[in-house]
Amino acid sequence: MNKPSMIGKSISRRGALQGMAAATAVAAIPMRASAQDATLRWWSPQGAPAQVAAYQAQIAEFEAANPGIKVVFETTSDEGYAPQLAAAFSSGEVPDIVTHLPSFATQSYYANGLLEPFNDVIEAIGVDDFYPGANDVFKAADGNYAGTGIGNSAANMLWLRTDLMEEAGIAEAPTTWDELRTACQAMQKGGIYGAVLPYGRNSMTTLIFVGVIHQAGGQVFDTDLNVNLDTQATRDALEFYASMRELCPPGATNYSWGEAITAFVSGATATGIYTGRVLGNVNAQNPPIADFITCVTYPTKSADIPTWTFNDFPSVFIPKQSRNIDAAKAFAASLFNPPGYIQQLHAAPGHVLPVLKSINNNPLYQANEIIQKYPAEVELMSQAAAGGFNLGYESENHPSNEKAGEVVGSGVIADMVQRVVLNGENPDQVIGETTTAIENIMNG
């Protein structure tokens, strides 16, 4: 009886090993060939489908103009970018370009020698085209720019339902906390909650509450970057935040950006707090209320306290460890070319606002349906964002705070909110412990 002899005779173990080695070598050839061309990795937490489509159009244009360079877009997240970048920097496997992170993250990375100076990219885009002072927030201690803004954002706008206001007999948008509370109480009925504020253990709670402290006339750090939380303003802010709890959905104790916008856009709440992304989302996902929404800057404790808008100054920067710095710089500059940049801004109209004068005045930018439908809201957000601040840049008198990212990441401010508002702990004790925790981070 003949045995099937192919394996036994024709392919010996040594032959099989030789074959595998040959196959591996063949498989490696295209890898080596492709390594001759540059592939840029682009990270951003702004990854809504329309935005990604706009990025892909910009990538296609850049690749066509720069044969041999390929750009790959990868989405990070608002909550997860810090750990992802920390791991990337420590492993050396960094993206070549990063966009839409807050300015304080950019400053922190630059201060630690992790970023390439951005001066020549700003010059390539056109220094005079930026709004005056737009790049001040990115100026590092050595006089260089750590990055630049790819847009502006007004993250804590108060969104209102005008139809519900009318039903409740509210004629004017609230400008103070008392007016806001009264309005929310009047509109909370029929399964609709009056407000949505984040109470979760996340960055949104931290960033929004920093705004509330300023809206009470306080600040987290003084102008010498000493922790300055132990003030009446912080106590007032906590008291206001606690008083709003009963006007928010029960699950707000775990809300972050996604849940907050969904609550208002879906019509579950009469007011909301978010950027201009609300405009596009309402028109796409809940058109029946599209004619009844507007926004104002978030109310303050009293009329004599100026408004404080949270602008994270969405940035663009290039890690120093990038293996393709020149190509990354060329690509970074190309992101501001009018047709592509406008398409990117139109992907979330009102959410990311232009930083270049020429773009804001460009008829193509103004031709957007949403921008035309809500001109007053877009203009208000633009003005508010231009005068906005964040934890890394609390006022014009504050120096850049390179530890702001770690303070946000530690969650101590969100913890403070949760301990006082949800657990009912003594505010004085909690504020004292939070002050110590932030001081430890600053000194760490």
Place this chain on the structure above:
Amino acid sequence: MPKQVGPPDGQPDPERHIMAMQKQTLLERRYSMLGLLLIAPTVLVFCAVIVYPLISAIYLSLFKIFTPTLEGTWVGLDNYRELLTKGEFWTSLRTNLIWTVGTLSLQIIFGVGMALVLHQNIWFRSLARSLILFPYFISTVVAVLVWKWLFNDLYGILNHFMMSAGLIEFPIDYLGTMPNAMISVILVGAWKYFPFVVIAVLARLQSIPDQLYEAARIDGAGPIARFFDVTLPQLREVLVVIILLRAIWDFKEFDLIFLLTGGGPVTSTQTLPLVVYKEAFSLNQMGMAAAYAVIMMLIMLVFMLLYMRRTRTEGS
């Protein structure tokens, strides 16, 4: 008469014997070399993925290190001293133990119960045995997303059904208040990992001799008595191994808890792996994170030693 070459009849030739010994030794040596060669890849992989990270973690824990740059200064045992005096370590350890004991207990109860059901002659038994593995194989991220939607206060089906049935007037906040958050996390953990218990217990159930049950029946034992007097003693060995293994895996669980609650409200569901992550990547303190990880390893070492002792006893 020719000179006799070699030993007299019946006597062993010493030279041949020495040559044979030498040949054998050479062969043995070659076999030994081959053995070393064959085991070398395993040893190398073991060193690369177990020994190196372990030594590296212990080494890192003796420094104060900024994560993005991995630059740091020697602090000796200061990280350990600091973490052991921190309230956060002890509260997180307590939370970790509550989570581990809670979810593991439910996994065992659900797992044994379901294995007993699937051991019976029921309709679609094969299909049911396959489907029961679904939670175990599904990605944690996907499972958490689904559960978060189920728990959602505004659109979640759990609140919707309970409000429709008139059981509650307002939606329940499953993940944002205590003790709801811990109960929810424990339940989701039990749902996700109980199939492992089902697989192991079912395999053991199938090997229990029928004679034992027949004898018990003849002695007048009912279903409950048969379970406690026959089934449970027979499952004892496998349950001990399952409990030790799952205790180790549950103790170091990260993604499920992190994605469901992020450790909140405040730090009520913050277990030690979440603290390690926070120290390493939110506070950029890789040295302190490594110290937490080493302490965690020492705690898990207790479980591992118990497991190894158990398996060694079974082997002997």
